Amino acid sequence: MYKDMIGRRFGYLEVKEYVYTKNSHAHWKCVCHRCGEEAIISGANMRSGNSRGCAKCRNKIPEKIRNKIRQHYKNGHTQVETAKHFGINRHTVRTILHEQKS
Numbered sequence: 001m002y003k004d005m006i007g008r009r010f011g012y013l014e015v016k017e018y019v020y021t022k023n024s025h026a027h028w029k030c031v032c033h034r035c036g037e038e039a040i041i042s043g044a045n046m047r048s049g050n051s052r053g054c055a056k057c058r059n060k061i062p063e064k065i066r067n068k069i070r071q072h073y074k075n076g077h078t079q080v081e082t083a084k085h086f087g088i089n090r091h092t093v094r095t096i097l098h099e100q101k102s
C-alpha cells in the first residue's frame with residue numbers, strides 16, 4: 001500500500017519516496033514543484049488536502065512565483081481564477097497584488 005503513494009501529485013507536492021512512519025502515519029519525501037525544495041510530509045496531510053505545498057511555501061510564496069501571480073492577473077484573469085491557477089487562496093492573491101514594490 002505504501003508504494004501506491006510514490007509518483008502521486010498533491011497540489012505542488014510530488015511524492016518521491018517513503019521515509020518513515022510516526023504515530024502510525026507514513027511520511028514521504030516530496031518535491032515541491034512551487035519552490036523546487038524537498039520536504040518530508042505525512043501522507044495523511046496530503047490526502048486530506050492540508051498540504052499542497054511544502055511548509056516554506058505555505059508560509060511564504062517565493063518572489064519568483066509572486067511575479068508570476070501578478071503577471072497572470074495582469075493578463076486578464078480575475079483574482080479567483082489566479083488563486084485557483086496557483087493553488088492558493090484569494091486572500092493571498094489580493095495581498096500579493098497589493099504589495100508595494102520597493
Ligand SMILES: [Zn+2]
Pocket residue numbers: 032033034035036037053054055056057
Ligand atoms: Zn515549496
